[in-house]
Amino acid sequence: MSLRHALLGLLAERPMSGYDLAELFSTSIANVWSAKHSQIYPELGRLESSGLIEVVEEGPRGRKAYATTAAGRDEVRAWLLGTEPDRTVRNEPLLRAFLLWLLDPADAAALLRAEEEAHAARLTGFEQRAEHWSPASPPQRAGRIVLEAGLRSQRALLGWARWAREQYEAQTDRTGAQSVPSPTQGQSPRR
Amino acid sequence: MSLRHALLGLLAERPMSGYDLAELFSTSIANVWSAKHSQIYPELGRLESSGLIEVVEEGPRGRKAYATTAAGRDEVRAWLLGTEPDRTVRNEPLLRAFLLWLLDPADAAALLRAEEEAHAARLTGFEQRAEHWSPASPPQRAGRIVLEAGLRSQRALLGWARWAREQYEAQTDRTGAQSVPSPTQGQSPRR
DNA sequence: TAAAGCATGTAATCCGTTACATGATTTA
DNA sequence: TAAATCATGTAACGGATTACATGCTTTA
Numbered sequence: 001m002s003l004r005h006a007l008l009g010l011l012a013e014r015p016m017s018g019y020d021l022a023e024l025f026s027t028s029i030a031n032v033w034s035a036k037h038s039q040i041y042p043e044l045g046r047l048e049s050s051g052l053i054e055v056v057e058e059g060p061r062g063r064k065a066y067a068t069t070a071a072g073r074d075e076v077r078a079w080l081l082g083t084e085p086d087r088t089v090r091n092e093p094l095l096r097a098f099l100l101w102l103l104d105p106a107d108a109a110a111l112l113r114a115e116e117e118a119h120a121a122r123l124t125g126f127e128q129r130a131e132h133w134s135p136a137s138p139p140q141r142a143g144r145i146v147l148e149a150g151l152r153s154q155r156a157l158l159g160w161a162r163w164a165r166e167q168y169e170a171q172t173d174r175t176g177a178q179s180v181p182s183p184t185q186g187q188s189p190r191r
Numbered sequence: 192m193s194l195r196h197a198l199l200g201l202l203a204e205r206p207m208s209g210y211d212l213a214e215l216f217s218t219s220i221a222n223v224w225s226a227k228h229s230q231i232y233p234e235l236g237r238l239e240s241s242g243l244i245e246v247v248e249e250g251p252r253g254r255k256a257y258a259t260t261a262a263g264r265d266e267v268r269a270w271l272l273g274t275e276p277d278r279t280v281r282n283e284p285l286l287r288a289f290l291l292w293l294l295d296p297a298d299a300a301a302l303l304r305a306e307e308e309a310h311a312a313r314l315t316g317f318e319q320r321a322e323h324w325s326p327a328s329p330p331q332r333a334g335r336i337v338l339e340a341g342l343r344s345q346r347a348l349l350g351w352a353r354w355a356r357e358q359y360e361a362q363t364d365r366t367g368a369q370s371v372p373s374p375t376q377g378q379s380p381r382r
Numbered sequence: 383t384a385a386a387g388c389a390t391g392t393a394a395t396c397c398g399t400t401a402c403a404t405g406a407t408t409t410a
Numbered sequence: 411t412a413a414a415t416c417a418t419g420t421a422a423c424g425g426a427t428t429a430c431a432t433g434c435t436t437t438a
Contacts, residue, residue, distance in 0.1 A: 002283050003425080009290035019389050032285045039426060041391060061389045061434045076293055080302065085284045087309060092193050093276045094223045098337045099200035101329035102267055111271065118278060138292035145355045146289045149348065156347035157340065164336045194397085210417050230398060232419060252406045252417045 001079075002086070003043055006033050008052060008076045012068040013139045015056045018044050019063070028129075031122070031150050047072070093118075097164065105171035112165035119158040126150045192270075193277070194234055197224050199243060199267045203259040204330045206247045209235050210254070219320075222313070222341050238263070284309075288355065296362035303356035310349040317341045 010021060010029075021044075022037040044066060047053045052072035057065040068076075093115055100108040126147060135141045201212060201220075212235075213228040235257060238244045243263035248256040259267070284306055291299040317338060326332045 001425095002281075002286060005290070006286055009286075009293065012290075012293060017389075018391090022389095029289070031280055032282055032289060034279060034281065034426095036427065037390080038392080038428080045391095059389090060436095062391095063389060073293060076290060080287055080290060080294060081298060085287055085306075087284060088225060089222055090193075090225065090281075091223055093278060094337055094340055095193060095197055095200075096271055096276055097340065098220070098223060098333055099196070099203075099267060099271060100336075101333040102200065102203060102264060103271060107272060115276075141358070142289055142292040145291075145358060146285055148354065149285055149288065149351045152347040152351045153344050156343040160340045160343045163339065167332070167336060192397095208417075209419090213417095227399065228418080229400080229420080236419095250417090251408095253419095254417060 002033065003035050003039065004047065005076055005079045006035075007040070007043060007047060008068050008072050011053055011066050012073050012076065015065040015067040017059075017063050017065050020065075031126075032146060100168070105168045109165050109168040109172060112161055112168060116158060116161035116165060119154050119161055123151065123154040123158055126154060193224065194226050194230065195238065196267055196270045197226075198231070198234060198238060199259050199263050202244055202257050203264050203267065206256040206258040208250075208254050208256050211256075222317075223337060291359070296359040300356050300359040300363060303352055303359060307349060307352035307356060310345050310352055314342065314345040314349055317345060 007021065010016065010024065016024070018037060018041045021040050022035070025033065025035045025040070044053065048055070048066065051069060052075055053066045053068050055064045056067040059065070096111065097115075100111065103111075130144075130147055130151060133140070133144050133147065135144045198212065201207065201215065207215070209228060209232045212231050213226070216224065216226045216231070235244065239246070239257065242260060243266055244257045244259050246255045247258040250256065287302065288306075291302065294302075321335075321338055321342060324331070324335050324338065326335045
């Protein structure tokens with residue numbers, strides 16, 4: 001049910017088409033939530049039928065821009081105030097980190113290096129956005145607050161990835177293990 | 192396909208039943224990945240048919256403990272080394288933070304206070320686990336590394352939630368807004 | 383005029399949750 | 411002996427991705 005409220009909230013700020021929303025979900029707010037156009041269009045249809053959003057503008061190529069209605073804004077507020085957030089985590093990079101003991105240390109270090117670079121790249125992106133941020137309106141201030149969460153957690157995870165890589169590199173040095181192990185593949189002894 | 196490899200990796204460390212795995216996914220590694228028993232049992236069946244895991248022990252009440260086979264361990268390694276991690280993020284608390292401008296500042300601050308407490312509770316849990324951690328085996332060292340990611344990101348996000356709450360509290364003070372706004376509900380002016 | 387980009391939709395499939403269903407063993 | 415816990419499974423449903431499908435408009 002989160003996509004529903006994400007759309008409602010985004011369209012409360014300014015009118016957008018399904019196309020605009022899909023673009024948003026694949027770029028700026030991809031660090032928070034994401035969705036494909038194939039999921040967005042049907043949901044917009046349902047929201048319109050329920051009277052929570054309405055078409056406020058029609059453009060070329062059948063473009064329809066929607067905006068959230070008063071009832072729609074009430075619905076978002078009721079969701080925010082009346083339901084508990086789902087705090088379930090599914091973090092594939094961390095799942096992989098959990099299984100790195102199955103590789104030889106040099107390979108593990110290489111994968112953590114890639115993680116490090118991914119975090120560094122995101123952080124740079126966030127920092128650039130933060131520079132040009134004008135917190136003029138309430139929505140923009142909220143956006144800045146979310147961006148701050150991104151900045152802080154990417155910094156933390158960048159530091160972590162570097163530290164984690166060093167753990168495995170220390171093992172590489174000690175054991176003298178190679179990046180490409182023998183046919184029977186490194187450690188991980190059978191019970 | 193991540194659950195598949197999560198099971199393979201976990202069963203490479205020590206034999207476990209579907210029940211054990213379900214418990215693990217609902218407690219210790221819930222901060223990284225999660226799954227219900229209804230998803231686990233069929234997947235174990237498929238992995239067994241593929242020869243990637245095998246029953247190594249049978250117990251009371253039809254209990255079956257599985258362990259990863261040599262082919263299974265090769266499969267995890269191939270996954271780790273040969274595929275890019277899915278770094279897609281879906282963070283409902285942050286999505287909500289993005290929409291907090293729709294509430295009056297006092298309500299927004301209250302929600303952020305709850306977030307703060309959720310992060311503090313997780314952090315405490317992680318810290319307690321870290322205290323009693325014995326990094327004796329390679330899997331345990333990998334577990335400690337993942338725990339470190341939890342510690343660092345929860346600290347970062349706890350600090351963030353506090354800072355974010357203070358932003359909205361500052362607005363509360365300035366505007367003198369109440370927790371329960373007038374019937375037309377606070378700010379968020381219609382275009 | 384061709385390619386790139388804008389724009390909307392549907393269908394098939396997969397992953398995950400909730401609910402349904404059952405029964406054995408241990409503990410109070 | 412009743413309740414709690416261990417233990418395994420299936421079915422229905424909903425949410426999300428990939429693939430299929432179409433066509434207009436702008437720009438090079």
